[in-house]
Amino acid sequence: MARTQAADYEERREAIVERAAELFAARGFLGASVSDIAKACNTSKSLLYHYYPSKEDVLYAVMASHIDKLLGDVETVQAMDATPQEMLRKLLRLFMHHYVGAASRQKVLLNDLDNLPDDKHRIIVGKQRQIVDMVQSLLTGGDPALAKSRAQARAKTMLLFGMINWTGNWYDASGPIKPDDIADMVYDMVTG
Amino acid sequence: MARTQAADYEERREAIVERAAELFAARGFLGASVSDIAKACNTSKSLLYHYYPSKEDVLYAVMASHIDKLLGDVETVQAMDATPQEMLRKLLRLFMHHYVGAASRQKVLLNDLDNLPDDKHRIIVGKQRQIVDMVQSLLTGGDPALAKSRAQARAKTMLLFGMINWTGNWYDASGPIKPDDIADMVYDMVTG
DNA sequence: CCTACCGATCGGTAGG
DNA sequence: CCTACCGATCGGTAGG
Numbered sequence: 001m002a003r004t005q006a007a008d009y010e011e012r013r014e015a016i017v018e019r020a021a022e023l024f025a026a027r028g029f030l031g032a033s034v035s036d037i038a039k040a041c042n043t044s045k046s047l048l049y050h051y052y053p054s055k056e057d058v059l060y061a062v063m064a065s066h067i068d069k070l071l072g073d074v075e076t077v078q079a080m081d082a083t084p085q086e087m088l089r090k091l092l093r094l095f096m097h098h099y100v101g102a103a104s105r106q107k108v109l110l111n112d113l114d115n116l117p118d119d120k121h122r123i124i125v126g127k128q129r130q131i132v133d134m135v136q137s138l139l140t141g142g143d144p145a146l147a148k149s150r151a152q153a154r155a156k157t158m159l160l161f162g163m164i165n166w167t168g169n170w171y172d173a174s175g176p177i178k179p180d181d182i183a184d185m186v187y188d189m190v191t192g
Numbered sequence: 193m194a195r196t197q198a199a200d201y202e203e204r205r206e207a208i209v210e211r212a213a214e215l216f217a218a219r220g221f222l223g224a225s226v227s228d229i230a231k232a233c234n235t236s237k238s239l240l241y242h243y244y245p246s247k248e249d250v251l252y253a254v255m256a257s258h259i260d261k262l263l264g265d266v267e268t269v270q271a272m273d274a275t276p277q278e279m280l281r282k283l284l285r286l287f288m289h290h291y292v293g294a295a296s297r298q299k300v301l302l303n304d305l306d307n308l309p310d311d312k313h314r315i316i317v318g319k320q321r322q323i324v325d326m327v328q329s330l331l332t333g334g335d336p337a338l339a340k341s342r343a344q345a346r347a348k349t350m351l352l353f354g355m356i357n358w359t360g361n362w363y364d365a366s367g368p369i370k371p372d373d374i375a376d377m378v379y380d381m382v383t384g
Numbered sequence: 385c386c387t388a389c390c391g392a393t394c395g396g397t398a399g400g
Numbered sequence: 401c402c403t404a405c406c407g408a409t410c411g412g413t414a415g416g
Contacts, residue, residue, distance in 0.1 A: 030222035031307075034399060044402060045400080055399070111303065115223075151368045159377060162358025163351040170350040176343045185351060189381045226411060237412080239389060247411065394413070400406085 013051050013061075016041055021062045025104035029059055029112040059112060060120045066105035067127045069098050074134045084141035089187045091138065095164060096179035100171065107168050132157060139190060160190050205243050205253075208233055213254045217296035221251055221304040251304060252312045258297035259319045261290050266326045276333035281379045283330065287356060288371035292363065299360050324349060331382060352382050 019040040023032035034055050038045045052058045073094035077087045099106045113124060136157040140146045146153040163186050171182070211232040215224035226247050230237045244250045265286035269279045291298045305316060328349040332338045338345040355378050363374070 028220065028222060028306075030220060033397085035397095046403090047401060049400070050401080114220075154362075155369050155374065155377060158358065158362040159355040159374075159381070162355040162361075164354070165358055166350065166354025169354075170346075177347050182347065182351075185347060189351070189384075192381075192384050225409080227409090236390060238391085241412070242388070390416090392414085395411105397410070398408085 009051075012041075016048060016051055016058065017061045017065060020058045021102075021104040021108055024059065024062060024112060025107040029055075029108070029115040056115070056117055056120070059108070060116060060124075062105055063109050063113070063116070063124050066098075066102050066109055067124060067131075069102070070095060070131055071127055073098065074131055077138075078134070084138045085191060088135070088138040088142060088191075089184070091135065092164070092183035092187050093180050096167070096183045099164065099167060100173065100179045103168055103171075110165055110168070132161065135160060142191060156190060160186060163189070201243075208240060208243055208250065209253045209257060212250045213294075213296040213300055216251065216254060216304060217299040221247075221300070221307040248307070248309055248312070251300070252308060252316075254297055255301050255305070255308070255316050258290070258294055258301055259316060259323075261294070262287060262323055263319055265290065266323055269330075270326070276330045277383060280327070280330040280334060280383075281376070283327065284356070284375035284379055285372050288359070288375040291356065291359060292365065292371045295360055295363075302357055302360070324353065327352060334383065348382060352378060355381070 016037065020032070020037050023036055023040060026032070027036075034045050034048060037058070038048050041048065048058075052061065073091060076094065077091045080087055080090065082090070109124075113121065116124065136153055139157055139160070140153045146156060164182070167182060171177075208229065212224070212229045215228055215232060218224070219228075226237050226240060229250070230240050233240065240250075244253065265283060268286065269283045272279055272282065274282070301316075305313065308316065328345055331349055331352070332345045338348060356374070359374060363369075
């Protein structure tokens with residue numbers, strides 16, 4: 001009995017996070033109310049507060065689950081035996097797949113980070129920095145000219161993230177361009 | 193007397209827009225209250241409603257004033273007698289100057305577009321499309337290979353906008369990289 | 385009779 | 401697990 005409930009508990013927590021991610025992505029964290037989330041989950045506000053202590057904790061769950069997958073991509077690439085260029089291309093493809101596969105969570109991560117309380121904000125920002133640093137080291141490792149100027153290397157890295165982070169605003173899954181195509185276009189532009 | 197008041201009226205309207213832009217940029221449209229804006233202007237909420245009929249009209253004023261400057265950049269470049277490449281490089285430099293010089297308004301334009309009512313939303317989106325189309329035509333005009341595939345050209349254009357639109361999240365005016373440097377880095381990446 | 389402007393409060397809804 | 405609520409604050413407007 002207890003085990004069945006525990007299994008159900010985790011399923012409901014994940015269902016709440018998924019519905020919340022969709023609503024936060026569509027209306028913003030402040031624009032989507034706790035009642036909205038409850039309705040989307042076919043439950044009551046009170047039930048929602050049984051699974052998460054606050055609206056901000058739901059937001060954190062949305063962001064943490066997503067960024068941990070991106071950190072998993074970083075670890076996958078770090079375990080490769082390959083050149084920086086090959087690792088960068090692979091990492092960009094993995095990122096784009098997660099960006100597209102979890103578009104709502106990715107949008108929430110980019111738009112509503114400042115709505116997290118300070119302690120949770122710091123955790124997410126720290127993980128973002130790990131990801132950015134990994135990309136920057138692959139970029140400078142493959143291009144010795146970049147290693148000379150730290151500011152230039154950071155700028156190029158952030159231009160790269162601009163390209164992939166903005167895809168949520170225009171990417172159309174039903175079009176001819178696929179996630180791998182975008183990853184390769186970005187790769188060619190930053191290495192060409 | 194009447195002329196003095198009219199002049200004051202326009203000054204106050206502009207001051208409200210500037211303060212609102214800063215607050216919307218810092219907290220988001222929903223996170224900044226009308227009371228907050230009034231406080232930042234050292235006036236009352238009632239006075240604010242004397243100058244703008246609603247909070248949404250203030251948001252529209254923030255966005256419209258900014259995007260009209262970007263459209264002015266497009267017109268400046270259209271009046272040039274130069275190659276598509278030279279026009280694109282010039283346009284990117286003009287954009288980056290306005291992005292940096294009006295960072296709050298640019299951030300609001302990118303983050304809070306969906307908080308506009310439908311009619312005003314359509315106006316801003318229409319102007320954005322003009323800007324995107326201009327950049328795309330300069331990009332394909334300078335690169336015949338791109339003209340072959342519409343989807344590829346649109347993708348490259350949006351990757352370009354990703355780079356410059358994301359700069360608000362990392363650009364540091366006190367660092368060694370200047371707006372022209374970013375514009376030229378972007379230019380080199382999309383044409384190289 | 386107009387405008388510019390204030391302190392106080394409206395009806396509803398937010399997160400909890 | 402729900403209905404019924406709270407203290408506070410929301411965008412917007414009243415009288416004067």
